[in-house]
Amino acid sequence: xxxxxxxxFLTVCISLLVLLVFSAGCxxxxxxxxxxxxxxxxxxxxxxxxxxxxxxxxxxxxxxTGNEQDxxxxxxLLELQRRMxxxxxxxxxxxxQYPNKLNIMMxxxxxxxxxxxxxxxxxxxxxxxxxxxxxxxYLKDGKYPYVSSVVNSEAYKGLKxxxxxxxxxxxxxxxQWGYLIRxxxxxNLGLDIPTNIDEFYEVIRAFTYDDPDKNNxxxxxxxxxxxxxxxxxxxxxxxxxxxxxxxxNAGAGNWVELPDGTVTRYEVSxxxxxxxxxxxxxxxxxxxxxxxxxxKRDSAQGPxxxxxxxxxxxxxxxxxxxxxxxKIMSVNSDAKLAFLPPLNGENDVPPNSGNNGGYWWGNIIPxxxxxxxxxxxxxxxxxxxxxxELTEYGIQGIHFTDYSDDGSGGRxxxxxxxxxxxxxxxxxxxxxxxxxxxxxxxxxxxxxxxxEHNFDYDEAFKNVKAWQPEDMAKGQFANWQxxxxxxxxxxxxxxxFDDNLLGDEQKLLSIFAEGWLKSVxxxxxFDRQWDEMTEKWMNAGGKEIIEYGNxxxxxxx
Amino acid sequence: xxxRKRISLASILIYTFLTFFALIILIPVWHIFVISTSSPxxxxxxxxxxxxxxxxxxxxxxxxxxxxxxxxxxxxxxxITVLGTVLSMFLTCCGAYTLSKKDLPxxxxxxxxxxxxxxxxxxxxxxxxxxxxxxxxxxxxxxxLPVAISTYNLIIMKNYFTGLxxxxxxxxxxxxxxDIQILYKIIIPxxxxxxxxxxxxxAVGYWNDYFMATLFISSNNMFPLQILLRQMIIQNMVLAQxxxxxxxxxxxxxxxxxxxIGIIPVLCVYPFVQKYFTKGIxxxxxxx
Numbered sequence: 001x002x003x004x005x006x007x008x009f010l011t012v013c014i015s016l017l018v019l020l021v022f023s024a025g026c027x028x029x030x031x032x033x034x035x036x037x038x039x040x041x042x043x044x045x046x047x048x049x050x051x052x053x054x055x056x057x058x059x060x061x062x063x064x065t066g067n068e069q070d071x072x073x074x075x076x077l078l079e080l081q082r083r084m085x086x087x088x089x090x091x092x093x094x095x096x097q098y099p100n101k102l103n104i105m106m107x108x109x110x111x112x113x114x115x116x117x118x119x120x121x122x123x124x125x126x127x128x129x130x131x132x133x134x135x136x137x138y139l140k141d142g143k144y145p146y147v148s149s150v151v152n153s154e155a156y157k158g159l160k161x162x163x164x165x166x167x168x169x170x171x172x173x174x175x176q177w178g179y180l181i182r183x184x185x186x187x188n189l190g191l192d193i194p195t196n197i198d199e200f201y202e203v204i205r206a207f208t209y210d211d212p213d214k215n216n217x218x219x220x221x222x223x224x225x226x227x228x229x230x231x232x233x234x235x236x237x238x239x240x241x242x243x244x245x246x247x248x249n250a251g252a253g254n255w256v257e258l259p260d261g262t263v264t265r266y267e268v269s270x271x272x273x274x275x276x277x278x279x280x281x282x283x284x285x286x287x288x289x290x291x292x293x294x295x296k297r298d299s300a301q302g303p304x305x306x307x308x309x310x311x312x313x314x315x316x317x318x319x320x321x322x323x324x325x326x327k328i329m330s331v332n333s334d335a336k337l338a339f340l341p342p343l344n345g346e347n348d349v350p351p352n353s354g355n356n357g358g359y360w361w362g363n364i365i366p367x368x369x370x371x372x373x374x375x376x377x378x379x380x381x382x383x384x385x386x387x388x389e390l391t392e393y394g395i396q397g398i399h400f401t402d403y404s405d406d407g408s409g410g411r412x413x414x415x416x417x418x419x420x421x422x423x424x425x426x427x428x429x430x431x432x433x434x435x436x437x438x439x440x441x442x443x444x445x446x447x448x449x450x451x452e453h454n455f456d457y458d459e460a461f462k463n464v465k466a467w468q469p470e471d472m473a474k475g476q477f478a479n480w481q482x483x484x485x486x487x488x489x490x491x492x493x494x495x496x497f498d499d500n501l502l503g504d505e506q507k508l509l510s511i512f513a514e515g516w517l518k519s520v521x522x523x524x525x526f527d528r529q530w531d532e533m534t535e536k537w538m539n540a541g542g543k544e545i546i547e548y549g550n551x552x553x554x555x556x557x
Numbered sequence: 558x559x560x561r562k563r564i565s566l567a568s569i570l571i572y573t574f575l576t577f578f579a580l581i582i583l584i585p586v587w588h589i590f591v592i593s594t595s596s597p598x599x600x601x602x603x604x605x606x607x608x609x610x611x612x613x614x615x616x617x618x619x620x621x622x623x624x625x626x627x628x629x630x631x632x633x634x635x636x637i638t639v640l641g642t643v644l645s646m647f648l649t650c651c652g653a654y655t656l657s658k659k660d661l662p663x664x665x666x667x668x669x670x671x672x673x674x675x676x677x678x679x680x681x682x683x684x685x686x687x688x689x690x691x692x693x694x695x696x697x698x699x700x701x702l703p704v705a706i707s708t709y710n711l712i713i714m715k716n717y718f719t720g721l722x723x724x725x726x727x728x729x730x731x732x733x734x735x736d737i738q739i740l741y742k743i744i745i746p747x748x749x750x751x752x753x754x755x756x757x758x759x760a761v762g763y764w765n766d767y768f769m770a771t772l773f774i775s776s777n778n779m780f781p782l783q784i785l786l787r788q789m790i791i792q793n794m795v796l797a798q799x800x801x802x803x804x805x806x807x808x809x810x811x812x813x814x815x816x817x818i819g820i821i822p823v824l825c826v827y828p829f830v831q832k833y834f835t836k837g838i839x840x841x842x843x844x845x
Contacts, residue, residue: 063775066788067777068777070777070778091775092775092776092777092780093771093775094771094784094787094788094791095788095791096787096791097768097771097772101771101772104681104682104685104772105685107682108682108685108686108689110689298808298809300808301808302807302808302809302812303809306600306601306604306807306809309601310601310602310604327597327601330597330598330601331598331601331602425619425622427619428619
């Protein structure tokens with residue numbers, strides 16, 4: 001009997017405990033820093049009104065990744081806060097966990113004023129579930145012309161969700177990757193910089209078999225590839241160079257325009273097949289390093305630049321040419337590097353360097369934002385020349401002394417290195433303030449002249465001006481990004497995020513990647529392997545995607 | 558006779574195997590150390606050498622000056638490890654001792670509820686909301702309190718306590734001790750091996766934890782060492798990918814310097830507590 005009473009008592013206690021835990025988990029907190037419900041509470045509304053009325057700084061809680069700066073100590077962020085009359089709090093999330101944590105924060109209704117994220121299916125869900133705010137109603141009266149010009153530009157029109165703007169892209173150089181070639185090797189072999197795919201073949205063959213470094217050893221490769229662990233082989237910059245000679249902006253997920261005006265996905269296009277056939281031939285003839293499929297690619301280009309400096313290969317894709325140059329010079333002062341432009345392609349494909357859509361990430365405004373107008377005002381300011389200068393090179397008189405014209409409308413900044421060293425890790429970021437990338441803009445060492453082009457962002461984006469530190473402007477590869485961008489041509493349906501166009505992305509990519517690899521390593525059965533892949537790809541939903549793509553392309557051309 | 562036994566064929570084979578096995582582990586660590594302290598030029602020309610050809614602490618200097626400094630992150634990791642281990646041990650000891658009492662009313666229900674938590678959880682979002690609503694976000698408590706009790710460790714400890722002679726407690730009761738006095742004056746002093754082993758399990762778990770900190774810590778100045786090192790390495794990659802010049806640094810050497818910094822504290826402590834780890838592995842393996 002006594003035992004039964006104890007058990008009942010215990011059951012009641014446990015139930016109470018469970019209830020308490022639930023109430024703690026599901027309850028709402030109305031403080032300014034912690035969680036908030038989807039609808040702003042009375043306390044929040046009053047606080048916001050009071051802040052605005054009294055002229056007190058408006059709090060902005062911004063969640064972003066890769067943040068290194070402290071808004072309470074960093075002189076540039078302090079200045080930005082002073083100019084904008086805001087009080088920034090930056091929620092910092094490590095890179096690799098960013099999408100997961102942001103998803104949890106959004107799902108939990110945490111109070112956030114601004115967030116950076118990728119477009120895609122998750123963003124579409126947030127918009128349709130009313131978790132994020134549309135920019136449209138705040139842009140109606142023309143108060144924020146810079147933001148308005150960006151989000152309503154032709155380049156980013158596909159990013160709208162159900163016709164509304166939820167995402168302000170961070171403008172990125174459409175192609176920051178380019179190619180270096182060993183000019184001294186070409187000189188040793190009596191060759192010129194290749195201009196078409198046949199000349200390119202001759203060069204990589206000579207780099208492999210004709211001892212370009214004249215050390216009497218066969219220790220060099222025509223092409224050097226690291227494909228280990230990569231889901232999409234066409235994403236590898238070394239292969240991309242070849243593939244783009246057959247199609248504009250070649251790569252899985254992109255679209256190709258056919259001579260009859262229709263479009264098809266790159267994966268099942270003839271251009272993709274011919275590009276893969278060239279690579280299969282190069283593999284069979286030993287022009288590519290034999291361990292290409294097991295070597296892992298390093299995003300920081302560390303091993304790649306080390307091997308290039310060690311003279312293992314003579315054509316290098318890179319986004320950081322000065323680092324490659326410095327490394328090679330440190331071990332071989334006789335080495336000479338040159339820029340390798342894109343090839344004149346087959347079947348009238350123009351020289352093109354690929355196109356990433358002209359943005360990387362974007363700013364969204366969660367529904368829990370306390371003052372959306374202030375957030376858009378901040379974004380607007382960051383796109384002005386003054387805002388861009390502050391977030392790229394800091395405060396004049398402190399972080400830089402002045403700047404001069406580079407002769408083409410760009411600027412060369414004279415940096416005060418000692419002061420920059422105090423505010424950020426200049427060894428890692430160079431003399432570019434860390435907020436220059438991944439904050440409001442991604443276009444490094446550059447300025448997008450929106451005002452100068454009468455708020456026509458598409459026009460401004462074609463006329464980007466280089467803003468570089470003095471040291472960089474003197475380098476052999478100054479204007480690297482702008483040079484590569486000049487060859488950048490977008491493929492059809494770029495930046496369009498529509499469920500019907502995306503399909504089961506992972507499955508389709510996996511079918512393509514597997515079939516592509518089988519084809520290139522088995523050239524004797526190339527056609528059979530390729531046909532099997534395309535059939536499988538079409539049956540996995542590809543056919544419907546292409547049909548929808550053509551309909552969409554026709555309607556929105 | 559004794560001499561002959563020492564150099565028997567079996568001994569030679571065993572020692573050869575063990576030496577070989579030790580080298581498999583030691584050589585990569587040594588290689589990482591050598592490369593992290595090499596000059597960039599030497600590394601580029603010969604990336605696989607084991608005998609140091611140059612010496613430079615440039616990458617270590619850089620690591621210690623990055624994102625708020627490693628020293629602070631190291632201190633935070635130590636705080637988390639110490640606080641978490643103490644808290645966990647206190648709660649685990651109390652819980653295990655209570656559950657080891659055969660006459661505890663509802664003991665089997667409580668035990669089943671505990672075991673239930675090993676297989677099912679409330680989900681990540683409710684967990685996040687719970688911690689946030691308790692206002693633990695961005696504090697060390699967020700990394701320790703929600704994971705203070707490991708059911709697995711609690712069961713091991715409970716089994717150990719259950720195996721202790723009942724007569725010990727009976728004699729203490731005759732001397733006038735209550736349950737709390739028995740736990741702290743009798744049971745814990747005679748359970749040092751298991752306490753050391755379980756403490757070590759907890760401490761290693763807290764030291765290596767990465768996920769909890771990514772979930773609940775939002776300020777750079779609160780990041781523990783594991784997050785900071787990973788952030789430094791990954792961010793370095795992203796910077797290069799987007800085209801920011803990382804002049805004067807070598808990402809590979811930087812990564813290796815970060816790895817050495819991350820393992821030094823563990824290498825310093827581990828030899829002194831290794832024996833408890835061995836004992837810990839044996840715990841629960843034999844049921845008498």
